[in-house]
Amino acid sequence: MCTGKCARFVGLSLIPLSLICIVANALLLVPNGEITWTKDHLSLQVWLMAGFIGGGLMMLRSVFCSAFGMLGAIYCLSVSGAGLRIGPLCLMHGSWDYHFQHTAGSYLLNRTQWSSCAQPPRVVYWNVTLFSLLVAASCLEILLCGVQLVNASIGVFCGDCRKKEGAPH
Structure with missing residues (x-):
């Protein structure tokens, strides 16, 4: 595949991934689809x-x-990996805190702990789902940007293999 076609493919692949990241971050701002938690109870x-x-x-x-x-x-x-490891800011046993931050991420495998967060409702499930989506999308973006950087470097040194208009065949 020529470098020009590769660049187009990578660029077109990055657009939906970036839109997924924007939407996932927007949803993180409204845990469980409710805006009542936005002011003081969202994690860093x-x-x-x-x-x-x-x-x-x-x-x-x-x-x-x-x-x-x-x-x-x-x-x-x-940031998304840290969000997964630390866990959400939530109300548990009468106090708002990052109650899962000392579990080194082990809370991710123990769903019975998730219901310990009383407020916002289902915030652990919400954060785990959306931060996982951000981790996956950003890993794909790193891969595609890496391919694009290599492709651009090859294009600079070797040309983009497109035929020039008006050039003899």
Whole structure:
């Protein structure tokens, strides 16, 4: 595949992934689809907007500069991975805290613990699902941006293999 066709394929693949990241981050702002928790009870990882900034806006920008896309995807992966490991900010036993942060992520395998968070309702399920989606999408974005960087480098040194108009055959 020529570098020009590869660039088009990678660019077109990154657009839906960036939109998925933006939507997932927007949903993280409204746990269980309710806005009552937004003001004071969202985790730091939600407020860092990794899906909007890293997986979304910087990825859309990667059509012009794959290095920025790569950095954005790494940011999204880092923050989303931390969000999964630490767990959500929730009300448990009368206090708001990151109650799963000392489990080193083991709470992810023990769904019986998830219902311990009284408020927001189903916040653990909500965060695990959406942060997992962000991790998966950002990993694909890192791969595609890596391919795009290699492809662009090959294109710079070897040309893009498209025939020039008006050139003799």
